[in-house]
Amino acid sequence: MNSFMAVFKRELKSYFTTPLAYVFLVIFLFFSGYLTFKQGFYEMRQADMSAFFMNLPLLFVFMVPSTAMRLWAEERKVGSIELLFTLPITITQAVLGKFFAAWLFLTIALGLTFPMVITVCYLGEPDVGLIITGYVGSILMAGGFLAIGCFFSALSKNQVISFVLSVVACAVLVFAGMPTTLNYASTFLPIGMVSAIESMSFQTHFESIQRGVLKFGDLSYFVLLIVGWIAACSIILDERKAR
Amino acid sequence: MIEVKELRRNFGPVVAVDGISFSVERGEVLGLLGPNGAGKTTAMRILACFLKPDGGTATVCGYDILKDPINVCRSLGYLAENVPAYNEMTVGGFLNFICDVREIRGKDRKQALDRIVPMCSIDSVYHQTIETLSKGYKRRVGLAQALIHDPDVLILDEPTDGLDPNQKHEVRKLIGKMAKDKCIVISTHILEEVEAVCSRTIIIARGRILVDSTPKKLKEEHQCSLDAVFRRITRTKSA
Numbered sequence: 001m002n003s004f005m006a007v008f009k010r011e012l013k014s015y016f017t018t019p020l021a022y023v024f025l026v027i028f029l030f031f032s033g034y035l036t037f038k039q040g041f042y043e044m045r046q047a048d049m050s051a052f053f054m055n056l057p058l059l060f061v062f063m064v065p066s067t068a069m070r071l072w073a074e075e076r077k078v079g080s081i082e083l084l085f086t087l088p089i090t091i092t093q094a095v096l097g098k099f100f101a102a103w104l105f106l107t108i109a110l111g112l113t114f115p116m117v118i119t120v121c122y123l124g125e126p127d128v129g130l131i132i133t134g135y136v137g138s139i140l141m142a143g144g145f146l147a148i149g150c151f152f153s154a155l156s157k158n159q160v161i162s163f164v165l166s167v168v169a170c171a172v173l174v175f176a177g178m179p180t181t182l183n184y185a186s187t188f189l190p191i192g193m194v195s196a197i198e199s200m201s202f203q204t205h206f207e208s209i210q211r212g213v214l215k216f217g218d219l220s221y222f223v224l225l226i227v228g229w230i231a232a233c234s235i236i237l238d239e240r241k242a243r
Numbered sequence: 244m245i246e247v248k249e250l251r252r253n254f255g256p257v258v259a260v261d262g263i264s265f266s267v268e269r270g271e272v273l274g275l276l277g278p279n280g281a282g283k284t285t286a287m288r289i290l291a292c293f294l295k296p297d298g299g300t301a302t303v304c305g306y307d308i309l310k311d312p313i314n315v316c317r318s319l320g321y322l323a324e325n326v327p328a329y330n331e332m333t334v335g336g337f338l339n340f341i342c343d344v345r346e347i348r349g350k351d352r353k354q355a356l357d358r359i360v361p362m363c364s365i366d367s368v369y370h371q372t373i374e375t376l377s378k379g380y381k382r383r384v385g386l387a388q389a390l391i392h393d394p395d396v397l398i399l400d401e402p403t404d405g406l407d408p409n410q411k412h413e414v415r416k417l418i419g420k421m422a423k424d425k426c427i428v429i430s431t432h433i434l435e436e437v438e439a440v441c442s443r444t445i446i447i448a449r450g451r452i453l454v455d456s457t458p459k460k461l462k463e464e465h466q467c468s469l470d471a472v473f474r475r476i477t478r479t480k481s482a
Contacts, residue, residue: 006343010329018331079327083388086291086323087344088316242294 003089007097011071015105020070028063028109035059036116047124052116053134053210057174057202060145065166067106068149071098072237073159081241091241095234099150106142110135130212137209140222141202145170147229154236170202177201244269244396244426245290249299252285259285261450262299267443269395272422274441274458275430278477282450283430284324287400290428291321303396317345319396320389324404326381330374334365334384337373338391345392355391362417363387378405386414397427403436415440434469448477 015021035055044051075081084094120126145166152166153159175181176197186194198204205218245267252260260282267273275283288294290301292312300307306314328337338359342352360366363383368376373384382405389397402418403411418427418440431437437444438458446454453476454461458469465472 002346003344006340009343010332010340013336014329014331078330079323079325080329081327082288082293082323082325083327086293086316086321087341088313089344090313242288 003087004093004097007084007089007094008101011098011101012104015101020067021105024063024067025109025112028059029112031059032056032113033116047120047126049116049120049126049131049134050210052113053138053206056138057141057206060142061167061170061174064106064142064145065149065152065163065170067102068146068166069153069159069163071102071150072154072233073157073162076157076241077159085241091234091238095150095230095237099146099230102146102150103139103143106146107139110138110142127212130210133212133214134210136214137206137218140209140219141206144173144202144222144225144229147226147233148173151229151233151236154233154240173200173202175201175203177203177207245301245303245428247286247290247299247301250286250289250296250301251298252282252289252294252296258450260289260296263447263450263452264299265445265452265455267426267428269426270423271443272418272427272429272441274437274444275428275447276432276434276437276444276473277430277447281448281477283447284400285450286447287321287398287428287430288323291319291323291398292316293323317392318394319398320392320394321397322382322385322389322399322402324400326385328373328381328384328388331372333370333372334376335369337384338387341388341391347392355393359387359391362390364413379407379410382406383410386417395425397421397425399427399429401431402429403431403433411436434473438469446473446476453477 032052032055035058036052039051039055041051072081075084085091117131120131148169149162149166152162152169155165156162177200182194182198185197189197199221205221208215208218245265247263247265249262249264250260251258251262263282263286265273275286277283285294289296290303290308292308292315295309300309302308303315304318306318308315329340332340338356339352342348342355347355360369363386365380365383365387368380368384373381376384382402386399386402389399399418403414406414415436418429421427422440422442429436429441441458444454444456444458444461445452456464461472462469465475467475
């Protein structure tokens with residue numbers, strides 16, 4: 001537990017001692033705001049945040065892998081992994097410590113979009129429950145993307161490679177649930193297969209949470225996704241840490 | 244305190260460590276000698292639980308490196324060859340992180356830092372980030388990291404590489420001072436270092452132990468300098 005906290009603390013601090021955190025936050029906040037208003041936030045004439053949440057998956061496809069790519073790739077490249085794993089730390093503790101630090105960082109980034117909430121509250125009377133579930137869904141989705149990014153970061157020493165691979169993996173999982181993909185798939189696949197593809201996608205579960213209902217199915221989707229990719233990350237690291 | 248049994252490790256077709264066995268007791272300073280690629284670093288990495296052996300095992304302070312790696316890591320201090328550290332951290336922040344992981348808290352932490360910082364003479368760079376340090380200072384920070392929990396067993400991979408002559412002398416003095424109540428394994432290319440600090444020396448080449456003796460005995464047996472002994476042994480036996 002203590003080793004976990006030590007890794008967690010160090011990792012979180014390292015975001016803010018390098019320019020990484022600030023560059024990330026500025027770009028993330030700019031685009032999350034820009035896309036919301038470009039999507040027609042005012043034209044919708046609705047005091048809700050659907051225009052904001054709608055764009056998050058697309059934004060996350062690029063932004064989350066960019067935070068995740070350095071987690072292990074950098075550690076392996078610099079060689080500090082040799083220091084880390086000759087300290088009394090288990091691989092699981094180290095992986096979880098880094099994962100939760102990055103997740104908290106992304107949660108902070110999401111938290112800093114609070115001016116959107118204030119804007120909506122100022123303009124009308126939004127459904128607060130809907131905003132809260134929207135954020136819960138976003139945080140869970142960030143965690144899912146991050147777990148995937150973590151895995152690919154452990155896979156390669158090269159940060160660019162791990163970035164590209166995790167962007168592709170995340171994009172596949174997002175676009176699998178888009179109506180266009182599903183319509184196309186339904187022209188030649190049986191209906192069961194199409195719904196299987198649909199239920200594997202981030203998009204489907206994220207939208208379902210956004211509607212304001214926290215269903216067990218959606219929650220377990222994200223939890224399983226995170227646990228699965230994190231476990232895969234630990235196994236890969238154990239195999240490859242010294243290479 | 245260190246017991247190595249038939250340790251073996253391959254990297255693909257390359258045999259890095261080919262069944263070595265030895266043991267080191269408290270009060271001994273063992274110098275691992277050998278040409279480049281002899282398997283010194285691999286053997287040390289296995290002992291520090293960073294690499295898993297393909298065959299054989301070892302115990303450190305009674306803990307098995309395969310069954311109980313966490314306790315092995317707790318009881319040993321390890322300085323790796325390229326002195327890995329987190330470059331964006333300050334020296335102080337880095338040492339505090341090591342204390343966090345090693346569960347040195349409160350008064351103990353203050354004592355440990357007060358002891359280790361002057362001992363490795365890193366007072367002057369305590370608030371500097373590690374990436375701005377010279378090679379010698381980096382190595383001293385690495386040494387401080389390995390010594391901070393006052394371990395019984397020390398494994399140092401080329402501890403004086405990149406240090407200036409004064410610093411080399413300091414580190415050797417430090418090792419000499421700790422030698423009597425610890426068990427120390429160092430690897431080196433520098434033969435005068437072996438004569439200066441090691442009470443025992445093992446020469447390995449191609450992953451096998453060629454000689455297990457003391458520097459003094461080696462010189463007496465071969466009637467020449469350690470340099471010549473080293474050349475004679477590693478050339479004839481590995482050729």
